[in-house]
């Protein structure tokens with residue numbers, strides 16, 4: 001019996017070695033081909049682009065080169081063998097064969113042909129006989145993991161061995177890609193073909209961030225035009241953005257701007273804080289209407305306008321000015337309309353000057369010699385035949401006169417007295433500080449709410465940023481920006497009004513209605529993927545469903561998807577979270593954890609006086625237990641100063657700051673204190689679900 005078992009093991013080992021050798025040969029070929037392609041891209045790019053078409057082509061080639069350069073690791077990570085004998089290798093990028101007739105050497109993971117790699121299961125094999133995960137270290141095949149798809153398999157997971165290997169790895173503090181091990185329900189979200197915003201609800205560790213980032217990469221692949229507009233990725237904190245910073249570049253993507261919502265209005269920094277109740281009021285969707293009404297009230301009244309041109313006075317009558325204002329304002333921003341109005345006024349003035357000139361000539365012809373010396377000269381317009389002969393300006397002369405008028409500072413200043421340039425910050429300050437305006441334009445607010453809103457006079461808080469953004473948007477630009485073809489992340493990031501090809505929002509449950517408006521403005525097509533967990537929400541607005549969170553901005557035009565399987569937090573830890581979630585008033589079930597870590601969560605009760613010593617000791621124990629990994633400490637907000645001071649540079653963070661992050665082991669200090677904070681049960685839920693292996697809690701007696 002024993003011999004038989006040993007022989008079977010030997011056979012398995014030999015088959016695995018053969019498979020590794022086979023994949024190594026294939027990988028070497030793929031690398032050679034990659035080098036060839038890189039070389040030919042370099043050659044093509046070294047020739048100068050002659051015209052706009054070639055420049056556009058060069059941009060595409062340069063993007064391709066970056067993708068190929070970055071695909072050094074993970075060139076191949078999977079293989080599919082179909083029932084009809086076709087074999088495909090799957091990798092980070094597609095690699096074509098040497099000639100057009102050859103099959104591709106590697107299929108891009110985002111391509112349609114790669115879908116069965118993520119979707120096939122033994123129950124629904126999609127024409128596939130086997131899936132193989134290929135583990136590569138550098139340029140060496142380190143292992144293969146085969147999954148037959150034509151036999152019963154009860155787990156329902158895709159590539160279970162490779163998935164568990166990935167999930168069990170030590171955490172480095174940087175999120176990695178999961179293109180090799182995306183699961184079926186995740187892949188469905190990554191490739192979802194929906195119009196309007198896609199809102200993905202998922203409990204902690206269900207891979208929302210993974211899905212959001214891979215969706216960005218997929219969308220850029222699926223629609224390269226998007227790369228010229230870029231993708232905006234919004235996350236809750238800089239710490240979080242640092243944590244995910246490697247993922248998209250590793251997937252070959254560069255057309256990305258990553259930001260926190262506070263940074264969406266360039267030049268504005270958050271320096272103040274609002275009480276939660278005030279932040280909640282300022283987050284309500286009603287401000288969009290209130291600000292629209294307020295800005296509409298700034299439209300100038302009609303009045304007669306006097307210009308002086310070369311010593312002569314010209315009056316544009318009030319009725320004309322009124323008509324021009326009405327025509328300019330329709331459908332435009334305040335400043336946009338101002339630009340059109342100024343243009344029209346330049347026209348009227350030019351016409352008035354031309355009319356007077358013509359009139360003068362007519363009078364000269366009638367023998368009024370005494371007015372000759374008053375004749376209006378147009379040296380600057382060249383004095384063409386028409387004006388010389390009869391005082392009637394030619395079209396060309398009129399155009400040049402208009403140009404002169406448009407450049408004239410005195411004319412500009414006269415127009416500005418009618419249609420002043422307004423500063424968004426000053427206007428918002430004026431509006432929020434003026435009770436009469438608030439009463440008039442935000443009638444939904446109570447006396448107390450108006451008072452709360454106008455209480456702070458200096459600095460901007462997080463809750464002001466969307467109001468400033470809305471105000472800036474309604475006022476509009478004072479100049480017209482030329483349309484820019486090429487996406488450059490710095491340029492997009494520096495422009496408040498950049499329109500992105502797609503917007504990804506992570507931890508979307510934290511957004512206020514006004515922040516949703518701010519997101520929608522960056523994608524008027526509403527090409528938006530928002531991922532979040534409504535149960536982790538802790539901002540002041542009390543939404544318990546996504547409909548409450550987004551309907552005010554998107555109406556019914558959004559689609560909801562769900563992620564139900566938890567990959568991060570082991571089942572032993574998830575078991576603790578059910579009651580916390582229930583007490584938080586959740587309507588959702590915690591996700592189903594795929595993994596057992598075999599380590600029971602533990603807790604210690606300590607006296608206040610022992611806290612620092614015990615916390616330090618527990619941290620050291622965990623660090624020793626997880627060599628090469630990471631340990632996070634999360635504490636009740638009030639305890640952080642004392643703990644940080646005593647813990648010698650080891651970061652101690654709040655539950656809020658831990659959003660989206662993870663460690664091999666987490667130490668949660670004073671869970672009751674966290675639960676007592678505003679939205680405390682939701683915060684505790686976040687804190688408890690950060691570890692991939694071990695959770696320790698220190699309670700205060």
Ligand SMILES: Nc1ncnc2c1ncn2[C@@H]1O[C@H](COP(=O)(O)OP(=O)(O)OP(=O)(O)O)[C@@H](O)[C@H]1O
Pocket residue numbers: 163166167175176178181182183186202203204205206207208209210211533567568659660661662689
């Ligand atoms: N298909 C997958 N393959 C490999 N690892 C995965 C996969 N899906 C998720 N993970 C891992 O599980 C962990 C949790 O994923 P992620 O951070 O995306 O979850 P989340 O839903 O955003 O969590 P939270 O709500 O806590 O922010 C990460 O380490 C991620 O790399």
